[in-house]
Amino acid sequence: xxxxxxxxxxxxxxxCFTSTRRYSKRNVVETLSSRNMVAxxxxxxxxxxxxxLLEGPQPTTVYAGFDPTAPSLHVGNLLVLTSxxxxxxxxxxxxxxxxxxxxxxxxxxxxNSEREELGEEVIVKNIHGIKCDIEKIVTNHNQHFWSKExxxxxxxxxxxxxxxxxxxxxxxxxxxxxxxxxLGKMLNRSSVKSRLESDEGLSxxxxxxxxxxxxxxxxxxxxxDCRIQVGGKDQLGNIMAGQEIISRERETDVWGVTIPLIVNxxxxxxxxxxxxxxxxxxxxxxxxxxxxxxxRLPDSQIFSMLQYFTFLxxxxxxxxxxxxxLAPEKRVGQTCLAKNVTLLVHGQAGLxxxxxxxxxxxxxxxxxLSSITLDQARDxxxxxxxxxxxxxxxMTVLDLANKVxxxxxxxxxxxxxxxGGFSINMVKVNNTEEVLTHGKHIMDNxxxxxxxxxxxxxIIEWT
Numbered sequence: 001x002x003x004x005x006x007x008x009x010x011x012x013x014x015x016c017f018t019s020t021r022r023y024s025k026r027n028v029v030e031t032l033s034s035r036n037m038v039a040x041x042x043x044x045x046x047x048x049x050x051x052x053l054l055e056g057p058q059p060t061t062v063y064a065g066f067d068p069t070a071p072s073l074h075v076g077n078l079l080v081l082t083s084x085x086x087x088x089x090x091x092x093x094x095x096x097x098x099x100x101x102x103x104x105x106x107x108x109x110x111x112n113s114e115r116e117e118l119g120e121e122v123i124v125k126n127i128h129g130i131k132c133d134i135e136k137i138v139t140n141h142n143q144h145f146w147s148k149e150x151x152x153x154x155x156x157x158x159x160x161x162x163x164x165x166x167x168x169x170x171x172x173x174x175x176x177x178x179x180x181x182x183l184g185k186m187l188n189r190s191s192v193k194s195r196l197e198s199d200e201g202l203s204x205x206x207x208x209x210x211x212x213x214x215x216x217x218x219x220x221x222x223x224x225d226c227r228i229q230v231g232g233k234d235q236l237g238n239i240m241a242g243q244e245i246i247s248r249e250r251e252t253d254v255w256g257v258t259i260p261l262i263v264n265x266x267x268x269x270x271x272x273x274x275x276x277x278x279x280x281x282x283x284x285x286x287x288x289x290x291x292x293x294x295x296r297l298p299d300s301q302i303f304s305m306l307q308y309f310t311f312l313x314x315x316x317x318x319x320x321x322x323x324x325x326l327a328p329e330k331r332v333g334q335t336c337l338a339k340n341v342t343l344l345v346h347g348q349a350g351l352x353x354x355x356x357x358x359x360x361x362x363x364x365x366x367x368x369l370s371s372i373t374l375d376q377a378r379d380x381x382x383x384x385x386x387x388x389x390x391x392x393x394x395m396t397v398l399d400l401a402n403k404v405x406x407x408x409x410x411x412x413x414x415x416x417x418x419x420g421g422f423s424i425n426m427v428k429v430n431n432t433e434e435v436l437t438h439g440k441h442i443m444d445n446x447x448x449x450x451x452x453x454x455x456x457x458x459i460i461e462w463t
Contacts, residue, residue: 024089027054028062029257031086034314035307037079039233042240042256050255053227054092059154062087062228062257063220065097065161065213067106068126069118072281073133075293076262076271078341079308081134083230083259084156085141089311093154095226096134097216098127100162105209131158133280140347145311157224161216177215177245210241217242221254233258262308264301280345286382287346291354294338295331299324302333310340353379364426370443377447377459384449384457391442391462397424398432400441404460406452416452423451 025031029050032038041047053060064080066073073081084094103123118126138156146153165173217239220226229239239256246254262270271278278293279285285293297305302324306317324333342351356372357380359365378386387404395403398413401422407413416422417432424441425448442448442462450458 024086026056026090026092027051028087028090028092029054031090032083032257032259036304037083037086037259037308039258039260040236040256042236042243042258046253046255049253050228053253054090059092060228061093061095061220061224061226062230063095063097063217063224063226064230065099065102065216066130067099067103068123068130069103070277070279071126071129072279072284073130074271074277074279075290076269076277078271078280078345079259079262080230080232081137082309082311082344083257085138085311087228087230088141088153088156089146091151091154093224094156095220095224096156096158097220098130098158098160099216100124100127100160101165102161102209102212102216105212106206127160129281134158136347137280137344140344141311144343144348159220161212161219164219165212173211173215177211177218210238211245213238214242214245217254218245218249221246221250221252227252227254229254229256231256231258233261262304282346282350286379287342287350287354288357288380290345291338291342291351291358294341295334295358297334297337299328299333302337305337306333306340309337309344312336312340356380360426366425366427366443369425369449370445370447372445372447374445374447374459374461377449381449381457381459384459386459386461388461388463391436395436396432397422397429397434397436397441400424400436400448400450400460404450404458406450406456406458421453425449426451 029038029041029047041050062084064084066077066080084096088094100123103118103126134156135158142153217226217229229242231239236256236258239258243254243256246252264270277285278290280290294305303317303321306312306320307314310317312320320336321333324331338354339351342354346354353376356368356376359368360372360380372380374386378384385404389403397417398410401407401413401417402410406422407416413422414432418430420428420430422429425443436442446462448460448462450460452458
């Protein structure tokens, strides 16, 4: 449905939910906090008022923003999206803001240097890609993680801040927004101070970013009564700037809810595999690669990731971890996590392809391999050369290797095959004179998959 860590609550504050609504708990901050998904709430001293707003009879509006600096969101962004979905599940309204305008400015938060300037065509392309990511995730959530019997969810609205900034000029912006910000506070933001003290310094463009993000919130408050902003822990300074701008114009309470910045065991940002981002777009990271990213996570991270990225009740997650602890080598926790995340991001078809690929590549499931279609084989063995060959009786393993072109020289083929570096349909073959037969070398689906070494695959369709 789409339109184009430590609890933040004081120990003395006991929050109870007594509504009989069929949605999830209306007090989403309590829900997120119980899953360790809240780093802070600002302003902290008015948490009681936020609780009353969330538990009130009317839905409230919450938003989070993404600047389109890449053609897709990545796994590190997924925690913001699952947080927003928890608000939606509680019956509240969700707005996702894409920064078509602010992508030209560049957020200095967490950055050691200024971003490269993005061109208009790149930004438009990136917005399209990120919007597709969000559409798929929202649709998959509604189809696979929500039942209409629990209540009809409000549509998620996606907006682009280019739509309001293109109607303003710099004089209008400075005269209206600039008057409501104080340089002392802006200079004291940690994201600003760290850059001012660095050799790189901070440009006026980047320094103004918090003013633009603050005005975004004011605009959404004016047009959609948006009272809550969700963002990563590093966004607290920008959230505070927005609260300052709003407080000088309106007598309306607003709140920022920040979520943890996830890091791996080495302390690096979560969401990279071998140094490369794990994207949410299937065009950049396949469903199989996403699935395997979560399957490879260490046991120490699994419970936290299950809380962050699934919608299973915490009690059920504890049962999953208890089962996992009985036989860690079976990776019960990782499998539960990988299935839920892949289903959310890529839907049922993506999950099935990820599981099929896993069965073939890691479990050497010949039965599954022999049942897939040619198109599915191309998806499983992404980038593998495809050849059509006419079967000739008496053809040997060496003949096949030569016809397919697996080796540049025949003596290399003989050496590598005999050394065990050549597989047919996931089974090693070391006899160069072995004759090809149907059912063993040629599967029921008329395909043969050759592997040379660990990663070089060839797909042969027999005619």
